[in-house]
Amino acid sequence: GIQVEQSPPDLILQEGANSTLRCNFSDSVNNLQWFHQNPWGQLINLFYIPSGTKQNGRLSATTVATERYSLLYISSSQTTDSGVYFCAVDVGSSNTGKLIFGQGTTLQVKP
Amino acid sequence: NAGVMQNPRHLVRRRGQEARLRCSPMKGHSHVYWYRQLPEEGLKFMVYLQKENIIDESGMPKERFSAEFPKEGPSILRIQQVVRGDSAAYFCASSSGIAGYEQYFGPGTRLTVT
Numbered sequence: 001g002i003q004v005e006q007s008p009p010d011l012i013l014q015e016g017a018n019s020t021l022r023c024n025f026s027d028s029v030n031n032l033q034w035f036h037q038n039p040w041g042q043l044i045n046l047f048y049i050p051s052g053t054k055q056n057g058r059l060s061a062t063t064v065a066t067e068r069y070s071l072l073y074i075s076s077s078q079t080t081d082s083g084v085y086f087c088a089v090d091v092g093s094s095n096t097g098k099l100i101f102g103q104g105t106t107l108q109v110k111p
Numbered sequence: 112n113a114g115v116m117q118n119p120r121h122l123v124r125r126r127g128q129e130a131r132l133r134c135s136p137m138k139g140h141s142h143v144y145w146y147r148q149l150p151e152e153g154l155k156f157m158v159y160l161q162k163e164n165i166i167d168e169s170g171m172p173k174e175r176f177s178a179e180f181p182k183e184g185p186s187i188l189r190i191q192q193v194v195r196g197d198s199a200a201y202f203c204a205s206s207s208g209i210a211g212y213e214q215y216f217g218p219g220t221r222l223t224v225t
Contacts, residue, residue, distance in 0.1 A: 030211035041200055041219060048213035086154065090210055096167040097210040098144060098156040 002027040002091045006102035013077050013109050021072040021105045023087035031090035032063050033099065034072050038083045046072070046085075077109045113138065115205050115217035116185075123223045124193045132188040132220045136205030143186045144214060145178060148200040160186060193224045 003026040013019055023032070034046040047054050047061040049070065054061055058077075063070040074081055084106050088099040116135040124130050136143050145157040147170075159167040160180035171178070175193075180186040190197055200221050204214040 031213070033213065035216070041221065043202060043216040043219070045213070045215060050211065088154070095210055096159045097142065097206060097208075097212060097214070098159055098167060098170070099146075099154075099204075099214060100156070101146075101154040103153050 002029075002089065002100055004087065004089055004100050004102040006085075006087060006105050008105060009103065011105055011107045013107065015077060015079060015109055015111050017077050017109075018073070018075045019077060019107070021074070021085055021107075023070040023072070023102055025068050025070075025089050027068075028092035029065065029089040030092050030094070031097070031099070032070055033088050034061055034070070035086045035088065036081075036083050037086065037104070043086075074107075077107075079109045079111055082107055082109045115203055115215050117201075117203050117217035117220050119220060120218060121221050121223070123225060125225055126194055127192050130190040130193050130197070130222055132190075132201050132203075132222070134186040134188070134203030134205075134217060136186070136203075137207075137215055140205035140207050140215075142206045142209060142212070143180050144204040144206075145186075145188050146202045146204065148202065148219075150199065154202065157188075190222075193222075195224045198222055198224045 005024045036044045049063045051065045060073045084104040088101045146154045156170040158178045175191045200219045202219045203217045206212040206214045
């Protein structure tokens with residue numbers, strides 16, 4: 001089956017720093033989404049980005065489908081950005097839309 | 112426009128009891144997915160349903176677990192005779208289409224089996 005690998009697994013930043021999270025996938029995809037799981041366990045939709053570039057405030061994401069990777073950029077990080085970031089893909093050969101999740105990047109932003 | 116609703120948010124069951132988790136999709140969405148997050152693990156797909164039909168249950172444990180999405184009312188994930196290993200966060204997601212459509216997640220139900 002498809003492999004979804006996220007890096008780095010853990011990241012510690014000082015407030016105000018910038019960071020880049022990466023998601024590699026081993027097959028073509030219909031859909032790619034980025035999520036933030038906050039310390040209370042809730043999953044927050046960040047981006048629906050099967051290809052191209054999107055921006056939302058301090059966050060932006062780029063997916064290069066032909067090269068099978070996606071990047072999530074966090075600028076001017078804040079303590080509220082702490083949590084786990086997941087990317088998830090819907091395999092191109094699938095006809096059900098089920099998402100396969102990476103193992104996540106755990107981000108800690110220190111004040 | 113309400114998002115995906117799940118209840119209860121927290122559920123405690125003793126070993127051997129039944130757990131029923133409910134999910135109401137976003138308005139206009141007829142595709143429902145259930146995912147499970149075991150402690151210290153990532154999220155895993157369990158089952159995909161459309162109204163009155165189970166489309167893909169390849170991620171469901173073979174025994175004790177079942178799911179439904181009736182014509183009226185919420186989708187239900189049912190776990191019979193719960194065991195401690197069932198303790199996890201269960202998330203429901205909905206979408207307006209099949210492959211390639213954005214999925215919107217509910218807040219999850221945290222099941223604790225004592």
